Amino acid sequence: MARAILLRQLAAAPRSRAQLAEKLAAKDVPEDVAERLLDRFEEVGLVDDAAYAEMLVRTRHQERGLARRALSHELRRKGVDPEVAEQALEQIDDDDELTAARDLAVRKARASRGLDPVKRRRRLAGMLARKGYSPGVAMRAVDDALAADGEETDGDPLGSP
Structure with a gap:
């Protein structure tokens, strides 16, 4: 069941690990099961916060014209690690x-x-x-x-x- 939840979420749109963990928690998936499953999804490349952050920064900057400050806030809101977010924001000078x-x-x-x-x-x-x-x-x-x-x-x- 938890695997199907993650696959549905990822099929709809890219998501951060934190967003997926929240979704699993909302569906009452035990935390230890969610962690193991998220770790496995990271191992096989289905969950990659660095790639997600880079994609979000690139598209939101190009399509919506968001500045680094707004992008930083959005990444924080989506649960991306601050160091990962900072690296992604380096794309924009x-x-x-x-x-x-x-x-x-x-x-x-x-x-x-x-x-x-x-x-x-x-x-x-x-x-x-x-x-x-x-x-x-x-x-x-x-x-x-x-x-x-x-x-x-x-x-x-x-x-x-």
């Missing part, structure tokens, strides 16, 4: 983070044309903050996005608050 923030800000800036410049700036910075970007990175990305948007439209500078 400062330049990658700024580029992703700029891309997000440019996309969002297009949708906010016509708004008051101060409100527009605040919304863009807030969106980046929710994705885990530091205030410095967020403001650089917002400034770049608004400057680019101003050049694309009528060349009128949008000015800062």
Whole structure:
């Protein structure tokens, strides 16, 4: 029964060892049985927190534009060991983070044309903050996005608050 639970969970989506252990505990699988089974799944490569963390960091950064801080929080929430998480987060450097923030800000800036410049700036910075970007990175990305948007439209500078 416990093996079937794990296989169903892994067939649906990759999971960390901690997530699988929680699922087994919720299904009242004895802890010693769960540990032995999880150890065996790790031995055969079905459970690999390092690979899971690297995949999660790569996809969430590329697809959702999440910053390292947000990714670190998500890995912690999913029970990935802090050292394993740190190694996975090394895939993203400062330049990658700024580029992703700029891309997000440019996309969002297009949708906010016509708004008051101060409100527009605040919304863009807030969106980046929710994705885990530091205030410095967020403001650089917002400034770049608004400057680019101003050049694309009528060349009128949008000015800062």
